[in-house]
Amino acid sequence: MxxxxxxxxxxxxxxxxxxxxxxxxxxxxxxxxxxxxxxxxxxxxxxxxxxxxxxxxxxxxxxxxxxxxxxxxxxxxxxxxxxxxxxxxxxxxxxxxxxxxxxxxxxxxxxxxxxxxxxxxxxxxxxxxxxxxxxxxxxxxxxxxxxxxxxxxxxxxxxxxxxxxxxxxxxxxxxxxxxxxxxxxxxxxxxxxxxxxxxxxxxxxxxxxxxxxxxxxxxxxxxKNRGMNEPVKRNPIPIQARPSFIEMHLGYATPTSSDMAAIDPGSIYTKDGFNYGLEGAWFLNKNFGIGGEFAFTSFPLNSEKVKLGPELDEISNGLFTQALGVRYLNIGPYFSLPLANNWFITAKLNAGLSSGSNGNVILNIKEQYQKEYGTAELPYLKYKPKEAFSWSAGMGIQKRIGRNTAIKAYTTYFNSAHEFDMQGLMDIDSDGHYIYEPLPPDYSKTKFNHLTFGLGITAFIW
Incomplete structure (x- = not known):
């Protein structure tokens, strides 16, 4: 509801x-x-x-x-x-x-x-x-x-x-x-x-x-002033302090490689999606630190241009493809440039491994054939991206709003390219189980490259 x-x-x-x-x-x-x-x-x-x-x-x-x-x-x-x-x-x-x-x-x-x-x-x-x-x-x-x-x-x-x-x-x-x-x-x-x-x-x-x-x-x-303990003497945060942090961020992701060639070249396209992640870094001085990011991005897919052919058109009203997802763990250097009035310019350059989520291409079965196939949605193609090298680079503008709290607006570019294992539906046995067989390998790679724009909430550790 x-x-x-x-x-x-x-x-x-x-x-x-x-x-x-x-x-x-x-x-x-x-x-x-x-x-x-x-x-x-x-x-x-x-x-x-x-x-x-x-x-x-x-x-x-x-x-x-x-x-x-x-x-x-x-x-x-x-x-x-x-x-x-x-x-x-x-x-x-x-x-x-x-x-x-x-x-x-x-x-x-x-x-x-x-x-x-x-x-x-x-x-x-x-x-x-x-x-x-x-x-x-x-x-x-x-x-x-x-x-x-x-x-x-x-x-x-x-x-x-x-x-x-x-x-x-x-x-x-x-x-x-x-x-x-x-x-x-x-x-x-x-x-x-x-x-x-x-x-x-x-x-x-x-x-x-x-x-x-x-x-x-x-x-x-x-x-009022009753019931308060004596304040602890603590110096304000100097501009030379090391801005070590942990952070949670959420952003709008737009693909820079829209053709999902691994499944159906020229027919299935990624649409804008979202990115969510956690990251942190330990700074050695006020400008330089080492850290990492664990995040995932999900993209809906547009399958409207797919041509099924006469046999599938006979039993199906069309198809839809599950969203394309990628998760990654990248590590590397982080940078921070303190400005006046508790503003910071931040940057990162990370590298690591990424893996894509498994997915299905699903046929919408016509009503008159649903009893024969035992379902209204038939997954006729399964795909699984292989692990791949990934890297990301980003910049942000950050404002400290509390002693240990800041808000950051950021943009990040992510790059990875994955080979796919593909399996096609060959038969349905008498018990209703789907039988898949591997499809011939396709050595072309699908790029998960995308830009993210979003906001992060930062907790400084100093």
Missing amino acids: QLRPRFYPLLLTGCLSLFTIIGKAQYADSTLQQPVVNTFWKSTFVKQSTVPLLMFGATALTWPHRRQFREVRNRFIPSFRYKFDDYMQYAPAAAVVALNLAGVKGKHTPKRAFVSYAFSIGIMGAIVNGVKHTSRVERPDASSKNSFPSGHTAMAFMNATVLDKEYGQYAHPLYGVAGYAMATATALGRGLNNRHWVTDVLAGAGVGIISTELGYLITDQIF
Whole structure:
């Protein structure tokens, strides 16, 4: 079932209104304490609202393509069944409790931290359950109609934000990095376990973060300066610091080699798709580091120009081809050039291995022949790309919006060429099993070359 049109815009409008309230409240408070007005990029409003806004924006952009994201999962790891996400969502909150019990001071006393947490979980629960029961989006596994947004992801990112506020922004930034890493793993687990669409986890992450910001804002108005521990003396990040990082990015991918010659030269073409990846680098100085990227790209395929021939035209209304996917692990040098006002120019040049996803070319069987063939969709050709050398080069412009957080706009060029193993359907036995035979090898290679344009969320480790 599709999300009812009026509910999703209502959620975004409501959240934008809440961001405005936060911005005005924080701005008013800062102007009372200091006469100098912060610039836009340095304002608390930007720091607290940018990441949730990106999450909600990504939700809207990926909504039409959510089934393509799930198809990547179904083709690469269809049997993934590990329930770690049921427990990992609570891990950042458990870390806060454990640190308090161990006598490690956070930003606030346990009492104030608990009140902030109570408000945060109340707001998060109200938003998640309210939207779930009005949108009625069916889960990918068709088990129920309460998929949007992901409650597990909202809980995980709410807990991660609490850990970051209490210890990451107070004691050491690695606490926050660890919390958000566990939250991201929870979100990925929800998708890999086929319990949520990509849009569910993106929205859930945004809800979890903004719920915590609101919960802490309310608590700040109640407690004022009570219940705060002495600030830890910590020098600001100098421009000479090493910008080691981990990053998650999502982008729009456009192929630069559109002809999928390995299957049907001149007939099957790739269309624009998407790219998703994780990367990180350890910098040896402020300009140079070594790192790597693990990512995948998926391209829908256009098969409208394929000519089936008289025999297949007799039984079929046409065909469709599953999306073409490639995943890769590339490593190499990373570069960073710090500019004024916490802006950075970034670059990378990586190389490694890539592998394509298996796929099928499927005939749409005419209704009068469906009983004879036992199906309405007949996979008559199977393809499997072989592993190949790959390389990628990219550049980006990055803005640091928090001590350890940055937003990056980037473009990346990816290059690889793959040989294909092809198998054609030869027969269907009496039990309905398909019998395939290898087709003669074709030594021409299909290029997976493409450009990606997108946004990344960066966590600095310094």
